[in-house]
Amino acid sequence: MRKIRYHYKSHFPWAMKALKRDYYKCVECGSDNYIIVHHKDKNRMNNNPDNLITLCKPCHAEAHHQTMRWTNPNIDIINELRNQGKTYDFIGKHLGVSRQRIHQIVKKTLS
């Protein structure tokens, strides 16, 4: 656990709960650098645990640029592209999500 915004601890118990639930790691890429608690619906007043997600700085920046990230690309499309020998990088770009996200989805589907 590194570089958690210091004020979370004293002023935002809801944020600490979300961090703890997500193991103090970015749920997108697993990084524990510069993690922050993101409001999925972008409403800072909505501190419902379902609306909170732990992200690192780069993933958080991306989250604000891409709403696509929160919708799961269809696994059939991913598999189709994998069968064509495409890389995760290519598939991610194609579907508008990160390579890590594709990896995550594939892993989730296999397990």
Ligand SMILES: [Zn+2]
């Ligand atoms: Zn991240």
